[in-house]
Amino acid sequence: MKKVFFSLSLLFLLVACGQGQPVNIPVKTSDKPGPNEAVADFAEGCFWHAEIVFQSLVGVRDAVSGFSGGHDNNPNYRKVCTGTTGHAETVQVYYDPSKISYATLVAAFFASMDPTELDRQGPDEGTQYRSIAFYRNDQEKKIIEDQIAKLTAQKKYSRKIVTEVKPFVMFFPADDEHQEYIKNNPDNPYVQHVSIPDFIEFKKTFPGPYKS
Numbered sequence: 001m002k003k004v005f006f007s008l009s010l011l012f013l014l015v016a017c018g019q020g021q022p023v024n025i026p027v028k029t030s031d032k033p034g035p036n037e038a039v040a041d042f043a044e045g046c047f048w049h050a051e052i053v054f055q056s057l058v059g060v061r062d063a064v065s066g067f068s069g070g071h072d073n074n075p076n077y078r079k080v081c082t083g084t085t086g087h088a089e090t091v092q093v094y095y096d097p098s099k100i101s102y103a104t105l106v107a108a109f110f111a112s113m114d115p116t117e118l119d120r121q122g123p124d125e126g127t128q129y130r131s132i133a134f135y136r137n138d139q140e141k142k143i144i145e146d147q148i149a150k151l152t153a154q155k156k157y158s159r160k161i162v163t164e165v166k167p168f169v170m171f172f173p174a175d176d177e178h179q180e181y182i183k184n185n186p187d188n189p190y191v192q193h194v195s196i197p198d199f200i201e202f203k204k205t206f207p208g209p210y211k212s
Contacts, residue, residue: 023196025183026055026211028062037061038097040105040140041068041168043088043132044113045121048181049195050091053112053202058209059100063091065181066173069132069164075172083126090132092171100209103143109133110147111206112198116159123194134168141165 044050047065054063067075070086080087093105113121113131121129135141144165152161173179182191203210 023200025186026052027180027183028055030061033094034061034096036096036098037094038102039136040093040095040102041090041134041171042093042105042109043069043090043130043134044109045089045124045129045131046195047089047091047174047178048191049198050089050112051180052182052195052199053108054091054093054095054105056199056203056210057095057100057104057108058211059098060093060095060105062094064094064171064173065178066090066092066171067128068092068134068168068171069166073170077174077178080128081126083128086127087172088128088130088132090134090171092173102140103147106133106143106147108202108206110151110163112202114157115148115151115161115163116157118162122198131163133163133165135165136168141167 042050042054044053051063051065054060066089067080067085067087068090069088070080072079072085072087075085075087079085080089095105115131117131119125119127119130121131133144135144148161148163148165151157182188182195185191
């Protein structure tokens with residue numbers, strides 16, 4: 001999936017095979033939108049990881065992997081990987097505001113990645129892996145900015161938060177092979193040694209609410 005994917009895959013296959021941890025992978029609950037459903041979009045590095053983060057939360061029906069934030073009107077995975085489209089790997093989150101708030105989604109977003117990393121996230125490098133919180137109105141923008149101010153005041157990070165705060169314009173879904181990727185490719189070395197450990201760490205540090 002990444003520029004470093006094949007080298008990482010080789011490395012992971014050579015290290016201890018018993019490092020993987022069993023985990024129930026959260027998946028979408030339905031293809032049918034709810035009557036009062038809202039939508040939010042977040043970019044936080046690999047969209048495989050972001051998908052299961054948001055789908056693990058009570059009130060989230062689905063998180064669709066795709067691309068947003070750029071200038072290309074016909075992006076695909078191969079083009080976005082070149083870093084020339086301006087797009088970042090993004091998930092579009094469909095949720096029920098009566099069960100989970102936008103503020104909780106924003107808190108989960110910041111808790112599930114390192115917002116001080118510029119144009120990368122973990123082992124994945126390039127502008128397509130930068131972090132972006134997209135907003136659809138002034139209230140959502142304020143919630144994002146308040147969360148950044150809160151984390152900054154808490155001195156949670158030693159470096160400045162570089163997450164972009166951008167108005168939502170357009171979302172382009174990725175190909176079917178990238179949807180529910182971790183569930184469908186559990187033995188992938190990147191999934192086993194990057195995606196799953198990151199998700200387990202997120203669940204240790206974020207209070208949820210999580211689906212049972």
